[in-house]
Amino acid sequence: MALDREIPAAFPAGAAADATRGEAKAARPLSPVLFAGLAVGSIGGPLALLSMLPGTVGDGVDSAGLVVVLSLLVFAAPLAIWWLYSERVVSPGGLSAFVAAAAGRRAALAHGWIWAIAYFLYLPYTVTYVVYDILPPVFPGIGPYRSTLELVLPIVLVLIVLAPVRLVLIGVAALAASQLVALPVLAGVSFAHVPSVSFAGTPTLNATGRGAGNAALLYVCASLPLYVGAETRGRARTVRRVLPAAVAVVGAMFLIAAIPLASVPETLRNADVPGAAIAQAYSGRALAVIVGALTAASILTLIVAEYLALGRLIHWLHGFPLRTTLAWIAVPFVIADAISLVNPTSFYTDLLKPSLVALFVSQLLVFAVFPRFRRGPLAYALAVPAVALAAWGVYGLFWSSVST
Numbered sequence: 001m002a003l004d005r006e007i008p009a010a011f012p013a014g015a016a017a018d019a020t021r022g023e024a025k026a027a028r029p030l031s032p033v034l035f036a037g038l039a040v041g042s043i044g045g046p047l048a049l050l051s052m053l054p055g056t057v058g059d060g061v062d063s064a065g066l067v068v069v070l071s072l073l074v075f076a077a078p079l080a081i082w083w084l085y086s087e088r089v090v091s092p093g094g095l096s097a098f099v100a101a102a103a104g105r106r107a108a109l110a111h112g113w114i115w116a117i118a119y120f121l122y123l124p125y126t127v128t129y130v131v132y133d134i135l136p137p138v139f140p141g142i143g144p145y146r147s148t149l150e151l152v153l154p155i156v157l158v159l160i161v162l163a164p165v166r167l168v169l170i171g172v173a174a175l176a177a178s179q180l181v182a183l184p185v186l187a188g189v190s191f192a193h194v195p196s197v198s199f200a201g202t203p204t205l206n207a208t209g210r211g212a213g214n215a216a217l218l219y220v221c222a223s224l225p226l227y228v229g230a231e232t233r234g235r236a237r238t239v240r241r242v243l244p245a246a247v248a249v250v251g252a253m254f255l256i257a258a259i260p261l262a263s264v265p266e267t268l269r270n271a272d273v274p275g276a277a278i279a280q281a282y283s284g285r286a287l288a289v290i291v292g293a294l295t296a297a298s299i300l301t302l303i304v305a306e307y308l309a310l311g312r313l314i315h316w317l318h319g320f321p322l323r324t325t326l327a328w329i330a331v332p333f334v335i336a337d338a339i340s341l342v343n344p345t346s347f348y349t350d351l352l353k354p355s356l357v358a359l360f361v362s363q364l365l366v367f368a369v370f371p372r373f374r375r376g377p378l379a380y381a382l383a384v385p386a387v388a389l390a391a392w393g394v395y396g397l398f399w400s401s402v403s404t
Helices: 003-010 014-026 031-041 045-083 094-101 103-139 141-161 165-193 205-231 236-262 274-282 283-319 322-343 346-369 377-401
Strands: none
Touching: 014 274, 014 346, 031 165, 031 205, 031 236, 031 283, 045 094, 045 141, 045 165, 045 205, 045 236, 045 274, 045 283, 045 346, 045 377, 094 103, 094 205, 094 283, 094 346, 103 141, 103 274, 103 283, 103 346, 141 165, 141 283, 141 322, 165 205, 165 236, 165 274, 205 236, 205 283, 205 346, 205 377, 274 377, 283 322, 346 377
16 A cells, blocks of 8 residues: 555546655655654644643643643554554655545545644634733733734744745754753752642542543644655654654653642643743743743744645645645635734634634544554554544533533
8 A cells, every 4th residue: 555556546636746746755855853853843832731731631730740641641542543554654645645545535535624624723823822822921011012923923934834844844843852941941940849749639530531631632733743754764664763752752741840730829820821920930030931932932833833734735635836835825824813803812712613623523534444444453442542532522622612
């Protein structure tokens, strides 16, 4: 089931895409180190995970260490499925190429556009989130300039994505490395100032179980590097070595930083940017600025990774030139953020739920067709919990809207 034999048969538009892939193969492939940087930056990113954890796990934050460990165990099934797919399929089509290999052209087209819708929505509302929710608590003087930032940031991100991919990934890798340093530093400051630290607190099945499931969903963007795997030296070998290692490294740093959360005051862990609030309280302004700035950069890096993946997916689906595709994506991206100025709060909340529903449904499809790709009991043993996790994500979004 080699990719170059399979995809042209599945996609009539594949001829043009194959020609572009041929050009990509002739160019110098990307370093596995750059792929690793992209992988680390895509998992959350790392500092964004810490900011989202208290709100994501709810009452489970009292057992934050246990919740993070359990979430990584829950996420092992989706990660293993991606890893097994990647043994035979490494493509700009990413997850949709997995679906094509398992279930054919129509299923892959449906999957690809569900996934694309998720990230078409994600790009603009995440800029709004950074400008209105992440930056102001750390940089209070930024308030009068938020509207300008809302218009300028998408343009800056587009220019970054249109730069040579090697340069983009060097920047992504540098930011990823900075976050992996910042997380244990922040953890060390927290450990030094909280009176006592509890790994598990007084866990309950309901709070800890829900928290672990919700936290596991935070890692789904770890699939974004798959869309660049075909451009990386070593291809399948690199993807299969680096992706699990990146999850393990980020998971370990995330765990170290999460454990003290149960013991810090609620006013700190429930702040808009918990990491920056904790740094401010226990260390001072300098560390708070560093953590706050890196948290914003963490989220913006994720936008870049999503943009790169989205362009490659559409290129793979329909054979459009990659740079032309990336440029055209900029049009709705920039326009949407301009529209968001009418009501930034509503813009974010209105787009968040449909985006996440589409994302979780697209992941569910990848997991559901996996037993058609790899036969045997192991396939079902991995597919069942992975499908359950994606279904839990969809259920949680609708259940929360009903309960509130």
